[in-house]
Amino acid sequence: MKTIIEPFRIKMTEALPLTARGDREACLAEAGHNVFLLDADRVTIDLLTDSGTGAMSDRQWAAMIRGDESYAGSSSWRAFERTVREITGFRHIFPTHQGRAAERILAATRLRAGDVVPNNGHFDTTRANIEYVGAQAVNLPCEASRDLHAPTLFKGNMDVAALERLLDSESGEHVPFCMITVTNNSGGGQPVSLENIRAVRSVLDRHGKPLIIDACRFAENAFFIHENEPGQARNSLLEIAQEMFSLADGATMSAKKDGLANIGGFLACHDDGWADEFRNLLILTEGFPTYGGLAGRDLEAIAVGLMEALDPDYQRYRHATVEYVAGALTALGVPIVQPAGGHAVFLDAAAFCPHLAPRDYPGIGLVNALYVEGGVRAVELGSVMFGARGADGSETPAPHELVRLAFPRRVYTQSHFDYVVETIAMVHRARDAIRPHRIIRQAPFLRHFTARFGPA
Template sequence: MDLPFAENYRIKMVEPIYRSTRKEREEWIKQADYNLFNLPSEHVFIDLLTDSGTGAMSDRQWGALMTGDESYAGSSSYFNLKKQVKEIFGFDHFLPVHQGRAAENVLFSVLVKKGDVVPGNSHFDTTKGHIEFRKAKAIDCSVDEAFDTNGNHPFKGNIDLEKLSQVLESYPHEQVPMIIVTLTCNSSGGQPVSLANLREVRQLADRYEIPVIFDSARFAENAWFIQNREPGYQNKTIREIVREMYELADGMTMSSKKDGIVNIGGILAMRHEDWFQQASVYNIMYEGFNTYGGMAGRDMNALAVGLDEVTSADYLENRIRQVHYLGNQLINMGIPVQNPLGGHAVFVDAKRFLTHVPKEQFIAQTLAIELYLEAGVRGVEVGTLLADRDPVTKENRYPKLEFLRLAIPRRTYTNNHMDVVAAGLKNIFDRRESITSGFQITQEAPIMRHFTVKLKPQ
């Protein structure tokens, strides 16, 4: 018989986690004002809030930590990381930052001004937040297939060329500082972008002389999907595909806490020296000197190793297999999820799951709270709370998709933990008809409210 699949690593250290009771969780979520971000981590059994900075580092990465150079200027750790950025992505100009939103803050301080528009594929929360904070507008040009969770389009992260053309035709060149392509597209369900689409976006951008920026948090997962789904790439390595992808970009922002497989860190890289000179000013003001930028030398060392490891096909197969293990269980149970399954998380379609909860009562947040109460599992809402209010009308924005995102940390949980998640959701699904009300806001911030919002049952 054929040997079954097994991970190509073994576990060297374990961290105890507390298995709480439902009665405890009912009190804890109330104390947290029904905001899962407010829960202390020890009150969570399986934490799928995010895959950002929550993964397990390898022995090579821990070894690299010990040899970090903490020199303020010109550390060897900086040059280790700069070398990897050049080899993997091809960019000459590089600035380390403390995480992805810091890269956005520095770059957008250079490029984005009041009244601008920034088209892209379903900008994520911090990206949209940094754009709107500058009184500019993010315009979603995702393909329509992204919003049909039943459909099986292999590249739901793609940009719709017709929608993008309309934006570029409708606004003066000076009002469109960049096109942002998110790899993979988190907000649409961790969905990949094809290389064919990246080329078409590049060609359209060149016609209008607009720069293209890649939000690169999950670049390697995107490359894995290209290798496995796009004709002509099955025999190319992940690194070859990544280089081909990034030849089409003018610059990149990256939260290294995802596909860098580290707990903190970020990357801002670009082709244009004038951008680099301007960005350096903001980097020094906001982050730190250009050769550390808010990162310790040991963290830069660990990131340099992480970028090497994440571009390994073996690592990516382990990573994505576990996401699909959970997703396929839910599909087999009849639980509605975004299809096809993405690379870093399973996105449960809350609208199709809780059909009796009004949209004004935050459907996906309601489902997230139910899962925590049922099984001690912390997921996150990607829906109306995250969408914030319209900056002009101040009314809630109701996105086409209401997701409960179950983001799986890298190399952290076993498939037994995934079984618990699946069973918890199945229990809720079996009683879903009895869930008819959600929550209302008692306090919220003016932007990116989902992190600190306070709620109460409706």
Template sequence: MRSYVTKMAGVTTLPPREEREAALAEAGYNVFNLDSENVFVDLLTDSGTGTMSDAQWAAMLEGDEAYAGSDSFDRLQAAVQDVMGFEQVVPTHQGRGAENVLYGTLVSEGDHVLNNTHFDTTRAHVAANGGVAVDCPVDSAESADEGNSFDGNFSVERAREHVDDVGADAVPVVVLTITNNSNAGQPVSVENTRAVREFADEIDATFVIDACRFAENAYFVREREGRSPSDGASDEAPSREPGYEDASIQAIAREQLGLADAVVMSGKKDGIANIGGFAAMRDPDLFEHCKQRAILYEGFPTYGGMAGRDLAALAVGLREAVELPYLEHRIGQVRELAGLLRDAEIPIVEPVGGHAVYVDAGAFFPAIPSTEFPGQALVCELYREGGVRAVELGSFAFPDTDRPEYVRLALPRRTYHREHIEHVAETVEAVFERRDEVSGYEIVDEPPIEELRHFSARLEPVAE
């Protein structure tokens, strides 16, 4: 069992309730607008908020800051080749930079992009290039033969129905997001990835994997793929038919990613870095086009908007992310929080995914309609009650998409301890006990890009 020794400590304090109330109102009841010093436990995102290892810090001291031909880029390229199996790498400042580079090259006006479930920035990049983002998630019935173990899967049946409506020529790109962040962080099976590969070949589309949490997904494949339908949603290791249980995380990751034509990666997730990302691809022509777009938006192709020291840290982080003991600890913390919430009878999405616990805010606040954003009401109450910052991933973040009313409690990597997890659970339980007293919210000011409104919109409580 892995544990960690603290070599550097930061201080977090819980502001008094009246200060939290004032800060929340000043932020327009949008926790993205809160100063971090006013947050006690920050579960807004696991993106770039984790704690780097001593090996990563040591690599940073050797960072090569050359504008062109940086040795740090060579180290990152080698790590991507070894861990993920892609030789052609275009570094970017973070994942959305990689989306801009790749989707800006592949997507044109009127194109339809199919995804198991688009996340916010992915959807926005498709729209910004004139495309239409189409979600093709499976429902529980479609994954029942796998014991609901891979609810993040891509529904090829839905995708084919959409292609029948619009024509194959209108679908140049098919995307598979692993794990499926917008669908409660649920994993995607290798079998489903093969099916998506075959579907992309049928319609002559480029198959892209959004690999932000590829290592966590490989952990679930190792644990679950091949289990019998009777295993259900238990978080415990099930009995199963032979599968990937004896394979290394790296081997599983390479097999799954090896089915794609290209990947987009935020190094701030399973790169365990505070900044950085990349796009990687197999086709030399696509690589050249992406490099030229990267020069325009990100920087020279051997630094891509990152300092050499950040390239070096990401190279080490990718290798650490596929270590089984690291993933056991990482996903173990998420399951620990889920267990505490389950014991308190909080409605959470199960089985639990890899990077977060998702609370079903619609079930939490059944009296608050989706038009009044029950998820955002829960986010505000968690901060008001215990200084916990979470994020809404429902009707506020994804307008006009008919998404479930989820609130994500995303755990940063190697950052918080048992007492923090207990505080979060106690905070959620305290809000649950007074849930009948909570009202919804309305938007009073929002930005012009609807797909990104949750980052900066301002709200007010609905007048009673």
């Protein structure tokens, strides 16, 4: 059959808030023109993030009833540990309340001021946790990623030659580990090939450096590999995931993505010394190592969700949904990152709003226009989120000005996405009216979450 249907049926519904345009304009103004500060009950279609916003399955809800809330050594912890170890193979596994907690523990124990951490593309919390301890987050995306509109496969890859040059330079002495983010969220949700991970591993081995995988969308990345990398179609998604993790020394994970859960994550490694440091800080800030800030029911939901994310029928439906929206927008002439990513469609805000310079924050203008037009909430991935600020207050723009429409898992139907496409089309037709914005107030880290803006 040509039609790819949702591999589930709906047994409970939740009403969507339907608001008037005037109400949305008032809400946005009250929120300081920052959609992060909107009340969710004023948003009709919420594509702000795919993190923790998915719908859990009946098997996950059933598993939650079995949740063992013992403080130490619960049966829910054992179920969680078995599943994570089956997928990743890591010796030491530590649950955390979400991915950024794993990043914070990693940064606090393994980094010091002056260190350099290369990655194919640090996302916002990873970068912030690295910079918070005085280290430097360096992005080394592959050459193909620079052309947003070319339909090149595996544009999430790391530039292996650039990594080699970094490690051969004086800065190489200050690299305690390298990271790879799968899929590459900051680069348009683009996948990383096994070939590229192997090549990175080979370079790191020559220099004696460990590799950490930011694994929050590992299953989506495995599906891209299965579908597009030569010789991988015969392997299951679990087998591909196992090979990815076998090339790493550790991993951070937000289970709010490919764990299909509303909360949770983990930090994992092989090294006994690292594990001792992780465990000590985990106890201090997250909880006992067998619950790590999570309830037993959360551990159970993640254990089930991690395996459901590796179901090829689920992944086929999810990727078809993203491609459906991407194809509709492309047909309308809306500029998007090509090919479609694994968890989102990324609008090219710079091309969408050619009358706006990076200092005008075109992504913020576009995000706000989408909300006012149709109650659709998206997120800017441009110079607000990823721009660099100097000590003198100067700003260096981000490499790209993007707007991400992240798809919550198992939440919206085709008609919802048709509505999103219609909203974007209406904004695109009136794109010359999108106004520049200025930052009125901002935080020193992760400013996009709480900044307040005003139209310039």
